[in-house]
Amino acid sequence: MAAALALAERGVGQTGLNPSVGCIIVKEGIVVGRGWTQKGGRPHAEAMALAQAGSAAHGSVIYVTLEPCAHQSDRGPACALLLMDARPARVVVALEDPDLRTAGEGIKALMAAGIAVETGVMASEARKSLAGFLSRMQLLRPFVTLKIATSLDGQIAMADGSSRWITGDIARAHSHIERARADAILVGSGTVKADAPQLNVRLTGLEHRSPRKVMLGSGDAPDGWEIIRAPADIAKLDCNNVMVEGGAATATAFLKAGLVDRLSLYRAPIFIGAGKACLGDIGLGQLADAHGLWQLCDSRSLGKDRLEVYERAN
Amino acid sequence: MAAALALAERGVGQTGLNPSVGCIIVKEGIVVGRGWTQKGGRPHAEAMALAQAGSAAHGSVIYVTLEPCAHQSDRGPACALLLMDARPARVVVALEDPDLRTAGEGIKALMAAGIAVETGVMASEARKSLAGFLSRMQLLRPFVTLKIATSLDGQIAMADGSSRWITGDIARAHSHIERARADAILVGSGTVKADAPQLNVRLTGLEHRSPRKVMLGSGDAPDGWEIIRAPADIAKLDCNNVMVEGGAATATAFLKAGLVDRLSLYRAPIFIGAGKACLGDIGLGQLADAHGLWQLCDSRSLGKDRLEVYERAN
Numbered sequence: 001m002a003a004a005l006a007l008a009e010r011g012v013g014q015t016g017l018n019p020s021v022g023c024i025i026v027k028e029g030i031v032v033g034r035g036w037t038q039k040g041g042r043p044h045a046e047a048m049a050l051a052q053a054g055s056a057a058h059g060s061v062i063y064v065t066l067e068p069c070a071h072q073s074d075r076g077p078a079c080a081l082l083l084m085d086a087r088p089a090r091v092v093v094a095l096e097d098p099d100l101r102t103a104g105e106g107i108k109a110l111m112a113a114g115i116a117v118e119t120g121v122m123a124s125e126a127r128k129s130l131a132g133f134l135s136r137m138q139l140l141r142p143f144v145t146l147k148i149a150t151s152l153d154g155q156i157a158m159a160d161g162s163s164r165w166i167t168g169d170i171a172r173a174h175s176h177i178e179r180a181r182a183d184a185i186l187v188g189s190g191t192v193k194a195d196a197p198q199l200n201v202r203l204t205g206l207e208h209r210s211p212r213k214v215m216l217g218s219g220d221a222p223d224g225w226e227i228i229r230a231p232a233d234i235a236k237l238d239c240n241n242v243m244v245e246g247g248a249a250t251a252t253a254f255l256k257a258g259l260v261d262r263l264s265l266y267r268a269p270i271f272i273g274a275g276k277a278c279l280g281d282i283g284l285g286q287l288a289d290a291h292g293l294w295q296l297c298d299s300r301s302l303g304k305d306r307l308e309v310y311e312r313a314n
Numbered sequence: 315m316a317a318a319l320a321l322a323e324r325g326v327g328q329t330g331l332n333p334s335v336g337c338i339i340v341k342e343g344i345v346v347g348r349g350w351t352q353k354g355g356r357p358h359a360e361a362m363a364l365a366q367a368g369s370a371a372h373g374s375v376i377y378v379t380l381e382p383c384a385h386q387s388d389r390g391p392a393c394a395l396l397l398m399d400a401r402p403a404r405v406v407v408a409l410e411d412p413d414l415r416t417a418g419e420g421i422k423a424l425m426a427a428g429i430a431v432e433t434g435v436m437a438s439e440a441r442k443s444l445a446g447f448l449s450r451m452q453l454l455r456p457f458v459t460l461k462i463a464t465s466l467d468g469q470i471a472m473a474d475g476s477s478r479w480i481t482g483d484i485a486r487a488h489s490h491i492e493r494a495r496a497d498a499i500l501v502g503s504g505t506v507k508a509d510a511p512q513l514n515v516r517l518t519g520l521e522h523r524s525p526r527k528v529m530l531g532s533g534d535a536p537d538g539w540e541i542i543r544a545p546a547d548i549a550k551l552d553c554n555n556v557m558v559e560g561g562a563a564t565a566t567a568f569l570k571a572g573l574v575d576r577l578s579l580y581r582a583p584i585f586i587g588a589g590k591a592c593l594g595d596i597g598l599g600q601l602a603d604a605h606g607l608w609q610l611c612d613s614r615s616l617g618k619d620r621l622e623v624y625e626r627a628n
Contacts, residue, residue, distance in 0.1 A: 151604070152579060152624075153593045154468020162601055255585060265466060269624060270604035271569060273596035279467045282587035287476055290465065290584035299620070301610065308620065310466075310583060 001094055001122040004063045007036040007045070008129050013181045013211060014039045017238055019097075019133035021045040023064045025053045025088070032056040044069065046079040050086050057086035065094045065126045066133075067119075070109055071101035080106040083115070090116040094126035098137040132183070132240025135261065141235040142183070142242045144259055146251055147175060148278050149266040155275035156248060161194060163276075166268045170303035176201050178264060180209040183239035184226075188250035189217025192225075199245070211243070216250050231257040252280040263294065263310040266302070315408055315436040318377045321350040321359070322443050327495045327525060327555055328353045333411075333447035334554075335359040337378045339367045339402070346370040358383065360393040364400050371400035379408045379440045380447075381433075384423055385415035394420040397429070404430040408440035412451040446497070446554025449575065455549040456497070456556045458573050460565055461489060462592050463580040469589035470562060475508060477590075480582045484617035490515050492578060494523040497553035498540075502564035503531025506539075513559070525557070530564050545571040566594040577608065577624040580616070 001024075008022030018041030025033035033056070035048030043051075046068055050057055068079035068091070083091060091110055096119060097103060110117050127134060135143040149167045150156055157163035165172070179185060185199045192215050200210035213225045214237065221227040228234065231254045234242050244254050254260050284290055298309035322336030332355030339347035347370070349362030357365070360382055364371055382393035382405070394416075397405060405424055410433060411417060424431050441448060449457040463481045464470055471477035479486070493499060499513045506529050514524035527539045528551065535541040542548065545568050548556055558568050568574050598604055612623035 150468065152468075152577070152608075153591065154464065154466075158598070158601055164601070166601070252587065255587075263466070268605075269608040269610060270601075271593060271596055271598070271607075272601070272604060273566065273569075273593045273598055274591075277467065277588075277591060279585060279587045282585055284472070284585070284587055287472055287478070287480070287584075287586075290586060291582075293585075294466075294583040295618070296583060296615065296620070299613070299615075301613075304609070306610070306613070306622065 001063050001065070001092060002125075004065050005094070005122065005125055005129050007034055008065045011037040011039075012129075012132070013183050013209060013241055015041045015240070016183070017041065017136075018044075019066055019130050019240070021064060021066045023049040023062065025049050025057055025060050025062050027053070027056050027060040032060060042075050044076070044079050047076065047082055050082055053086070057088055060088045061090045061092065062088045063092045065129060067093050067095065067097040067102055067104070068106040068110070069097065069099070069102050070105035078106070080109045083110060084113040088115060090118065092121050093117065093119045094122050095130065098134060131261070136240055141259070142237060142239050143261050144234065144242050144244060144254065145178070145182070145262040145264055146244045146254055146260045147178065147264040147266070148246065148251060149175070149268070150278050151268055151270045151272040151275070153271050153273065154278050155272035156246065156278045157276040158272060159275050161276065166270065167266045167305045168268070168303045171266045171268075171305040171307065173203060174302050174307065175264070175266065176203045176206070179211060179243060180206045182211045182241045182243035184212040184214050184237055185243045185245055186214040186216055186228075186234070186250070187245050188247055189215055189219055190249060191247045192222065196222075212239070214242070216253070231259045234259065248276060248278055248280055251278065252282055255279065255282045261312055265308045265310070267306045267308070269304050315377050315379070315406065316439075318379050319408070319436065319439055319443050321348055322379045325351040326443075326446070327497050327523060329355045329554070330497070331355065331450075331552055332358075333380055333444050335378060335380045337363040337376065339363050339371055339374050339376050341367070341370050341374040346374060356389050358390070358393050361390065361396055364396055367400070371402055374402045375404045375406065376402045377406045379443060381407050381409065381411040381416060381418070382420040382424070383411065383413070383416050384419035392420070394423045397424060398427040402429060404432065406435050407431065407433045408436050409444065412448060445575070450554055455573070456551060456553050457575050458548065458556050458558060458568065459492070459496070459576040459578055460558045460568055460574045461492065461578040461580070462560065462565060463489070463582070464592050465582055465584045465586040465589070467585050467587065468592050469586035470560065470592045471590040472586060473589050475590065480584065481580045481619045482582070482617045485580045485582075485619040485621065487517060488616050488621065489578070489580065490517045490520070493525060493557060494520045496525045496555045496557035498526040498528050498551055499557045499559055500528040500530055500542075500548070500564070501559050502561055503529055503533055504563060505561045506536065510536075526553070528556070530567070545573045548573065562590060562592055562594055565592065566596055569593065569596045575626055579622045579624070581620045581622070583618050
């Protein structure tokens with residue numbers, strides 16, 4: 001299942017409204033098929049893996065990170081049907097599909113066909129892997145990562161606006177890897193006007209994974225950009241993962257709206273002093289209310305800089 | 315030598331103008347004497363260890379973190395003389411004493427007396443251990459640690475000034491351990507007026523290590539406090555280690571004056587937003603000038619909070 005989850009990672013940010021799923025088919029100890037949700041959502045991971053395995057899928061064990069879909073689509077047959085046809089001995093599923101069109105029906109269909117099904121294997125890892133899809137199913141909006149790059153004193157720019165560069169090459173490259181995992185990147189209209197940011201993935205071999213560009217604010221967005229008027233409008237973007245990259249007004253608006261699920265905080269070993277703060281008024285009533293909202297889930301050095309990743313505390 | 319350095323740690327913040335030195339005497343594989351500079355600076359580490367060892371020091375190996383003093387003092391005989399009288403086989407020294415009254419004379423005297431002397435063992439560790447004393451000898455001022463406790467966005471208080479609490483119990487206890495290693499704690503007059511801070515060590519068993527209290531600013535200091543008018547006046551405090559605890563104006567003044575050697579940054583997993591920033595204008599001309607000044611030397615979790623320690627980059 002860990003290998004299937006690793007395959008699923010390949011599709012994150014690329015699958016549109018579909019979950020990015022991974023699938024591995026093992027026959028007599030040998031991997032005979034590997035699949036992951038392809039760009040735009042089709043083929044599904046199971047279809048790709050089954051096509052590789054061919055007749056070897058008969059009697060195999062199939063690992064899949066999300067319950068196989070049971071609903072018909074004009075884009076291809078349901079994966080549950082494909083699996084039944086392939087006649088594996090056993091199917092191991094990490095997570096049940098919360099999509100109401102499947103929601104257990106895929107597993108039921110397999111079992112009714114006499115195939116052994118095991119569920120819940122590495123379920124918590126799968127929940128992380130599928131965070132964007134799960135957010136869309138449960139909260140009806142994408143999973144939002146807020147990225148902030150600051151000095152040690154929490155400034156994102158000098159008083160005159162200059163901010164190139166605060167963090168170093170390695171931290172910036174890391175943030176481009178994160179971009180490659182997003183369906184869309186969002187910045188405020190102020191940032192668009194001031195910096196005309198490219199927001200693309202500038203890592204060799206990953207350029208094609210540059211996400212959609214979204215501006216928050218009023219006025220016209222540049223060519224090739226989408227625009228939303230308020231943080232809540234991310235629901236209309238019809239995708240799983242949004243990365244919010246700033247500036248301060250946009251970060252503040254998303255935090256104030258409670259629409260941040262994950263923080264990616266890059267911090268350079270410098271002081272700026274009286275520059276531009278990373279946040280404005282987030283509407284905090286009293287200090288005690290600020291506590292208990294975030295928990296650290298990663299901390300590392302990236303060159304001379306530090307990265308800390310926080311997620312919402314449960 | 316590592317054991318001698320550990321003993322030296324016991325005296326840090328307690329030895330006034332004297333370096334906090336550690337000394338171990340080993341005879342035929344057995345520790346026969348242990349010493350460290352005592353409160354106020356006397357007895358010296360060597361004198362304490364030799365008193366423990368008695369005649370067992372004869373033919374022993376003596377490890378000491380700083381070259382034994384060679385100069386007469388009305389507070390006791392020079393350690394080099396005491397060592398010569400004890401007739402060890404060998405003396406191992408981490409660091410030569412930069413004090414011009416000794417500066418190699420202690421080692422010379424021992425060698426002239428036919429005692430083998432080895433120097434430079436764990437010298438870089440000893441330089442850290444003796445950082446305060448070395449700063450006073452070389453820069454004619456104490457070693458300064460700046461402590462700042464902030465939210466993730468670099469705020470030290472809410473807009474109304476409330477700051478209890480940003481960090482949790484464990485981080486605060488850790489900062490009290492740091493206090494116990496300082497000779498003096500310094501805050502600005504604004505902090506004195508607003509918070510009337512006790513600045514003592516509130517850890518069971520360490521209360522007696524509460525440092526001297528110093529206020530930076532104009533006006534009268536409360537009873538039991540010392541006062542300086544400008545950051546550079548720390549030179550007049552006649553001690554090795556000063557901890558600067560805030561507020562923002564004081565931290566800014568010390569950074570602006572280039573009088574910070576070490577940063578102790580505690581950070582709570584909270585956002586405050588438009589509160590009180592940890593720094594004001596530190597006089598940074600352009601962003602590039604901010605780089606290369608600090609290097610990370612420790613990073614850890616303290617409960618839910620994070621601590622990062624930076625020192626001046628070489």
